[in-house]
Amino acid sequence: MAVFTPVTLDDLSQWIKQFPLGKALALKGIASGIENSNFFLTTERGEYVLTIFENLSFEQLPFYVQLMRHLAERGIPVPAPVANDAGELVVALHGKPAAIVSKLDGSSQMDPQPVHCAEVGTVLARMHLAGRDFPLQQPNLRGLDWWIETVPKVLAYLDADTAALLHSELAFQRDFAAGTTYAQLERGPVHADLFRNNVMFVGERLSGCFDFYFAGCDTWLFDLAVTVNDWCIDLDNGRLDEARVLALTRAYHAVRPFTAADQAAWLPMLRAAALRFWLSRLYDYYRPREAEMLTPHDPTHFERVLRERIALGAPDLTA
Numbered sequence: 001m002a003v004f005t006p007v008t009l010d011d012l013s014q015w016i017k018q019f020p021l022g023k024a025l026a027l028k029g030i031a032s033g034i035e036n037s038n039f040f041l042t043t044e045r046g047e048y049v050l051t052i053f054e055n056l057s058f059e060q061l062p063f064y065v066q067l068m069r070h071l072a073e074r075g076i077p078v079p080a081p082v083a084n085d086a087g088e089l090v091v092a093l094h095g096k097p098a099a100i101v102s103k104l105d106g107s108s109q110m111d112p113q114p115v116h117c118a119e120v121g122t123v124l125a126r127m128h129l130a131g132r133d134f135p136l137q138q139p140n141l142r143g144l145d146w147w148i149e150t151v152p153k154v155l156a157y158l159d160a161d162t163a164a165l166l167h168s169e170l171a172f173q174r175d176f177a178a179g180t181t182y183a184q185l186e187r188g189p190v191h192a193d194l195f196r197n198n199v200m201f202v203g204e205r206l207s208g209c210f211d212f213y214f215a216g217c218d219t220w221l222f223d224l225a226v227t228v229n230d231w232c233i234d235l236d237n238g239r240l241d242e243a244r245v246l247a248l249t250r251a252y253h254a255v256r257p258f259t260a261a262d263q264a265a266w267l268p269m270l271r272a273a274a275l276r277f278w279l280s281r282l283y284d285y286y287r288p289r290e291a292e293m294l295t296p297h298d299p300t301h302f303e304r305v306l307r308e309r310i311a312l313g314a315p316d317l318t319a
């Protein structure tokens, strides 16, 4: 169950009048999702998704919804937010921030093949290029500063060997981020959570990317590493599948060619992406928020991914 704030059609009958969408005809809560309350909304103008933000404030939301609008206007397949008559994209509903966005066609591809990974690589590179002239700035709120702040909060729950790995990886990432290779990486707005469950496919065609609520400004290569660490990994052992890695990275490279710095930073960034999700999952597992209603994701998966990368390295980016 993932509707934290119940809404009825009746509640919407007046509220919807501020949008150019006609009358609300049907509303259906969406069961998946752990961050927000989501509904499929049918209006006289078509199909939309209504989201009520449970954890993000009015001040935090412009970056995400404006980024979605910016990308949608440039032809990237992402949900397009609908503005109300006052031009606002985020409007209060039951006292919480809410937004209406276009509904994407398709469904998630949870068993991706190289053909799907190539689609993801192409769209991710197009998204990075399309974000270059996005004017708003917000750091990746799950980046290095958050890791430094969060590692001490989870260490006490871990055995000595696991705590040592977390410590040493954080030290490695701090050093790497302070170095010249890292400084040369291109950066801009990135999705930062482009997992299988945040992408829609119609057959073998990618029809949309959604869930931009971990987006922020970071290196493009970190975003690619987050994506590869989910799309190109065997979930039972954490190993990279070479055919999928090649399909995704070659397709990305064809749109946004890799630099020498990207090649030098690839393994550290794959490790950084594994650390980021290992740490957030540890945090959610050991320090659950009060409102959390669903079972947290398994942290040990990304610990395995990190150990694999440290032990085995990574395939060459332009092989």
Ligand SMILES: Nc1ncnc2c1ncn2[C@@H]1O[C@H](COP(=O)(O)OP(=O)(O)OP(=O)(O)O)[C@@H](O)[C@H]1O
Pocket: 030, 032, 033, 034, 035, 036, 037, 038, 049, 079, 101, 102, 103, 104, 105, 197, 210, 211, 213
């Ligand atoms: N624009 C959209 N078009 C079509 N379906 C959507 C759209 N946005 C969300 N959904 C559907 O709603 C579900 C939940 O959305 P989403 O993943 O954004 O929620 P969330 O609460 O942020 O969850 P989580 O952080 O766990 O991924 C998705 O799995 C998808 O099926």
Ligand SMILES: N[C@@H](CCO)C(=O)O
Pocket: 193, 195, 277, 280, 281, 297
């Ligand atoms: N993709 C994240 C969940 C937050 O969207 C994870 O798998 O831990």
